[in-house]
Amino acid sequence: MKKINTSPISGMQELLPGKQAIFNQLLAEITRVYHAHGFLSIETPVIDRTEILLAKAGGDTEKQIYKVVKTAETADDADQALRFDHTVPLARYVVEHESDLKFPFKVTQIGRNFRGERAQKGRFREFYQCDIDVIGRNKLPLGYDADVVATAYEALKTFVKPEILVRVSNRKILGGLLETLGLAEKSDVIFGIIDHAEKVPLEKTHAAYEEEGLNAEQIKTLEDFVEIRGTLEEVMPKLEEIFAHVGGETLREGIDELSFVLGNLEAQGLKGKVIADMLIIRGLDYYTGSVFETIIPEYKEIGSICSGGRYENLAGYYTDQQLPGVGISIGLTRLFYVLNEYGLLDDTERKVVDYCICPISENEYAFAAKVAAELRAEGNTVDVIYAGKSVGDKLKYAAAVATKGIVIGESEVESGKYEIKEFA
Amino acid sequence: MKKINTSPISGMQELLPGKQAIFNQLLAEITRVYHAHGFLSIETPVIDRTEILLAKAGGDTEKQIYKVVKTAETADDADQALRFDHTVPLARYVVEHESDLKFPFKVTQIGRNFRGERAQKGRFREFYQCDIDVIGRNKLPLGYDADVVATAYEALKTFVKPEILVRVSNRKILGGLLETLGLAEKSDVIFGIIDHAEKVPLEKTHAAYEEEGLNAEQIKTLEDFVEIRGTLEEVMPKLEEIFAHVGGETLREGIDELSFVLGNLEAQGLKGKVIADMLIIRGLDYYTGSVFETIIPEYKEIGSICSGGRYENLAGYYTDQQLPGVGISIGLTRLFYVLNEYGLLDDTERKVVDYCICPISENEYAFAAKVAAELRAEGNTVDVIYAGKSVGDKLKYAAAVATKGIVIGESEVESGKYEIKEFA
Numbered sequence: 009m010k011k012i013n014t015s016p017i018s019g020m021q022e023l024l025p026g027k028q029a030i031f032n033q034l035l036a037e038i039t040r041v042y043h044a045h046g047f048l049s050i051e052t053p054v055i056d057r058t059e060i061l062l063a064k065a066g067g068d069t070e071k072q073i074y075k076v077v078k079t080a081e082t083a084d085d086a087d088q089a090l091r092f093d094h095t096v097p098l099a100r101y102v103v104e105h106e107s108d109l110k111f112p113f114k115v116t117q118i119g120r121n122f123r124g125e126r127a128q129k130g131r132f133r134e135f136y137q138c139d140i141d142v143i144g145r146n147k148l149p150l151g152y153d154a155d156v157v158a159t160a161y162e163a164l165k166t167f168v169k170p171e172i173l174v175r176v177s178n179r180k181i182l183g184g185l186l187e188t189l190g191l192a193e194k195s196d197v198i199f200g201i202i203d204h205a206e207k208v209p210l211e212k213t214h215a216a217y218e219e220e221g222l223n224a225e226q227i228k229t230l231e232d233f234v235e236i237r238g239t240l241e242e243v244m245p246k247l248e249e250i251f252a253h254v255g256g257e258t259l260r261e262g263i264d265e266l267s268f269v270l271g272n273l274e275a276q277g278l279k280g281k282v283i284a285d286m287l288i289i290r291g292l293d294y295y296t297g298s299v300f301e302t303i304i305p306e307y308k309e310i311g312s313i314c315s316g317g318r319y320e321n322l323a324g325y326y327t328d329q330q331l332p333g334v335g336i337s338i339g340l341t342r343l344f345y346v347l348n349e350y351g352l353l354d355d356t357e358r359k360v361v362d363y364c365i366c367p368i369s370e371n372e373y374a375f376a377a378k379v380a381a382e383l384r385a386e387g388n389t390v391d392v393i394y395a396g397k398s399v400g401d402k403l404k405y406a407a408a409v410a411t412k413g414i415v416i417g418e419s420e421v422e423s424g425k426y427e428i429k430e431f432a
Numbered sequence: 433m434k435k436i437n438t439s440p441i442s443g444m445q446e447l448l449p450g451k452q453a454i455f456n457q458l459l460a461e462i463t464r465v466y467h468a469h470g471f472l473s474i475e476t477p478v479i480d481r482t483e484i485l486l487a488k489a490g491g492d493t494e495k496q497i498y499k500v501v502k503t504a505e506t507a508d509d510a511d512q513a514l515r516f517d518h519t520v521p522l523a524r525y526v527v528e529h530e531s532d533l534k535f536p537f538k539v540t541q542i543g544r545n546f547r548g549e550r551a552q553k554g555r556f557r558e559f560y561q562c563d564i565d566v567i568g569r570n571k572l573p574l575g576y577d578a579d580v581v582a583t584a585y586e587a588l589k590t591f592v593k594p595e596i597l598v599r600v601s602n603r604k605i606l607g608g609l610l611e612t613l614g615l616a617e618k619s620d621v622i623f624g625i626i627d628h629a630e631k632v633p634l635e636k637t638h639a640a641y642e643e644e645g646l647n648a649e650q651i652k653t654l655e656d657f658v659e660i661r662g663t664l665e666e667v668m669p670k671l672e673e674i675f676a677h678v679g680g681e682t683l684r685e686g687i688d689e690l691s692f693v694l695g696n697l698e699a700q701g702l703k704g705k706v707i708a709d710m711l712i713i714r715g716l717d718y719y720t721g722s723v724f725e726t727i728i729p730e731y732k733e734i735g736s737i738c739s740g741g742r743y744e745n746l747a748g749y750y751t752d753q754q755l756p757g758v759g760i761s762i763g764l765t766r767l768f769y770v771l772n773e774y775g776l777l778d779d780t781e782r783k784v785v786d787y788c789i790c791p792i793s794e795n796e797y798a799f800a801a802k803v804a805a806e807l808r809a810e811g812n813t814v815d816v817i818y819a820g821k822s823v824g825d826k827l828k829y830a831a832a833v834a835t836k837g838i839v840i841g842e843s844e845v846e847s848g849k850y851e852i853k854e855f856a
Binding site for chain 2 (some may be wrong): 009010011012013014015016017018019020021022023024025028029032043044045046048049050051052053054055056057059060063071072073074075076077078079080081082085086088090100101103104105108109110111112114115120122124125126127133134144147148149150151152155158268272275276325326327328329360361364370373374377378380381384388389390391392393394395405408409410
């Protein structure tokens with residue numbers, strides 16, 4: 009009988025061993041692909057200075073950060089909290105170790121982050137994020153924007169079975185458009201409206217524009233603009249038409265950058281799998297150029313499973329050195345949760361143990377250990393069952409945990425030979 | 433120029449990518465060996481209920497635990513803290529998921545734990561522990577005591593190059609001896625004295641016994657007792673002599689258990705690598721039978737690199753169900769730190785990138801991506817450098833990060849052929 013509540017705190021992932029093995033397999037696949045593309049692993053501490061973590065934060069982040077209470081023996085330290093993403097500690101890491109790193113610095117961080125959000129189904133307070141970033145010194149070529157997208161796409165394809173679609177845009181396009189429409193001052197609000205547009209009915213977005221005092225022509229321009237999506241050859245004529253109409257340097261830059269990134273990705277065989285989409289904004293984030301979101305079109309309701317973008321300056325709060333970067337992140341805990349809910353995981357609960365050896369009595373332990381060592385040397389996973397009163401008990405355990413069983417009794421020890429029993 | 437302090441908080445491990453790759457390799461080797469021996473991976477949340485974490489704690493643990501401040505949106509939750517080891521969350525996990533687990537439950541947990549200790553060289557506040565445990569229901573055969581030791585020994589041997597020595601004892605032996613010497617009431621103190629004996633001069637231990645009021649004969653018995661160490665055939669006559677002299681049921685059990693565990697390990701080829709050693713106590717821990725510590729004899733000053741033992745009841749604070757277990761743990765962050773300090777790591781900073789492809793201009797990006805994909809399909813890790821003004825710049829980066837370089841210019845695109853440049 010339980011004496012106290014032993015469930016994990018709400019919002020924390022806790023899996024049974026069979027599901028954990030699948031989760032770990034996904035982590036391993038993502039890591040393998042990231043490494044194959046030349047990204048180097050680093051790990052930053054889970055606990056960091058609050059001053060660092062909140063240097064540029066505000067809003068939700070500040071409300072959701074988990075502060076850590078110093079102990080008697082750490083009382084002299086700076087105020088501390090748990091990291092809520094990988095980007096902020098990465099900024100600190102790059103500034104701290106700058107002289108020891110090669111630039112462009114291609115880096116991957118895979119681990120748990122923490123946000124004390126309201127508990128709700130499918131949302132996690134402790135969650136794995138699988139990030140890649142490329143950090144430049146002073147400048148960073150656009151080739152890397154395509155690089156991170158192509159890498160993340162390949163990683164996702166190792167385990168997401170339905171089609172996936174990466175939607176790419178460039179914030180300079182909408183930014184430039186708003187400048188020329190004389191709406192630069194309202195750009196934060198309008199970015200926010202468009203960022204939400206997919207989640208609300210059209211009329212509501214229309215009403216929101218009107219509330220901000222936009223005139224009918226401005227609204228028409230924006231409503232037409234966010235309809236632009238497709239391959240390079242589909243979207244470029246429409247974007248060039250807008251440019252011909254309104255002009256402007258920022259808009260030009262945005263169109264050229266998008267054209268370069270999308271063209272590069274299509275040349276890599278991702279035409280139609282990565283598309284331009286003017287609805288993509290990445291909310292109030294700190295992105296300044298390319299932005300990416302990824303959906304499973306068959307299951308749009310899942311939302312973005314992998315997103316990112318380019319930032320002009322990674323660590324402006326910590327250093328005067330200009331460090332532009334581009335990054336993308338797979339939110340694996342949430343993605344695993346929804347794939348599991350939708351039955352999209354390959355969860356034929358694989359037995360991870362190949363052989364279970366069943367010595368009948370203590371007299372056979374030594375020979376059982378020898379057989380186990382030989383099988384392990386061939387690359388098998390091998391358990392030896394020491395519990396169970398009868399051979400039947402032992403075989404029942406063996407069949408539950410392993411795909412094959414080996415009974416070791418007196419005659420096996422004598423002959424040095426044994427039979428392998430395949431379990432159904 | 434740095435604007436604020438960007439060093440990690442004192443006591444946190446933060447590695448450069450080259451060292452991180454070695455650290456990750458050790459984690460992977462340990463995981464591989466643990467899985468090969470049939471241990472299943474689980475992960476518990478880093479944040480857990482304080483009530484759970486501190487159910488049986490006291491002393492240092494209570495002083496060193498990092499409490500977590502609830503956020504506005506988690507205010508209704510129970511009080512929370514960071515886990516300080518893997519055993520306590522494992523106890524909660526086993527009770528919570530008991531009906532879904534197979535027993536004996538062979539489990540591994542590898543991850544970071546947290547203790548807010550005073551900062552000092554070589555001590556960490558965030559540290560990886562690599563645990564294996566076997567949990568039984570009502571009882572657990574002694575074969576598993578040998579199983580965890582043999583598994584941890586094999587894992588350590590994958591990366592610790594000098595000889596290692598596992599020292600094994602059984603707390604029932606000293607416990608039984610103290611009973612028959614009429615010292616049962618002082619057993620906590622005497623366990624403590626012997627646990628510290630290796631770290632202080634002989635006279636100090638002697639004086640400590642005298643301070644506790646032990647008479648000369650009792651002291652002599654204990655001083656002779658802790659000298660007993662060696663292989664099964666070396667120690668058994670000495671232990672049997674003590675038993676013949678003082679007798680007692682607990683002592684008998686302890687000797688028999690030790691004999692079984694050590695005999696099993698010697699039969700597995702670990703004779704002389706795993707020895708009995710009556711100095712091994714595992715301090716004030718919750719162990720009730722077998723206890724293990726591991727040293728590198730050439731570097732005794734490092735102390736124990738892997739330790740554990742058997743506990744009669746894993747989760748007595750959470751359930752009435754009797755759950756005996758045996759476990760062992762490698763403290764990898766500290767071990768990595770000392771191996772590195774002593775120059776015992778295989779740290780020929782391996783380049784983890786096999787090929788770096790250098791397209792001369794944007795016109796070659798698509799072909800570069802094609803070559804990269806082909807090389808990756810053969811299992812290579814491949815970076816493509818988009819930065820750098822000249823081919824010289826690109827090759828300099830390539831030589832720094834990769835073992836081979838490939839320059840892609842117009843003629844390579846035309847011919848479809850390219851040369852591979854090996855870097856020294």
